């Protein structure tokens with residue numbers, strides 16, 4: 135009988151641990167921000183790292199748009215700009231930061247990097263400028279959605 139109670143106790147602890155871990159993975163380390171957005175709490179150095187990545191994303195968008203607007207420039211420059219913000223940019227993100235980011239943030243962020251690689255491939259395959267701009271617009275829609283949802287804060 136005692137063993138049975140012990141067994142149930144272990145099972146309950148196991149379930150509680152799983153629930154806490156999954157809540158943490160979904161919500162990340164967040165609190166309500168005072169402007170209506172969700173504030174993701176990072177260490178100052180972690181925030182600097184993610185913001186540097188953001189500036190890299192903006193540079194990639196700028197590179198693609200500039201190359202598209204310069205007709206005699208080979209599209210190689212646009213391809214290189216998009217590639218620079220592809221999955222390779224996300225590869226070195228530290229796992230401690232990943233744990234603090236909420237799930238939708240991670241999903242949107244990763245989808246941007248994946249689509250930057252797809253964009254680079256599409257440019258290499260000779261897609262037309264309107265098609266390329268369409269791809270870019272589906273990405274900038276995600277930039278603005280995420281910016282409307284989240285902000286960074288430090289403790």
Ligand code: HEC
Nearest residue numbers: 185188189191192239242243246276277280281284285286
């Ligand atoms: C997954 C969410 C997410 C996506 C997707 C995202 N951003 Fe951000 N970005 C943020 C957050 C959060 C901040 C910080 C905002 C704040 O604290 O007010 C930020 C800040 C920035 C900054 C300011 C950097 C600095 O040094 O202050 C730039 C520039 C930027 N993002 C560009 C982009 C561009 C361009 C894209 C799309 C190609 C993009 N971001 C996509 C979440 C995102």
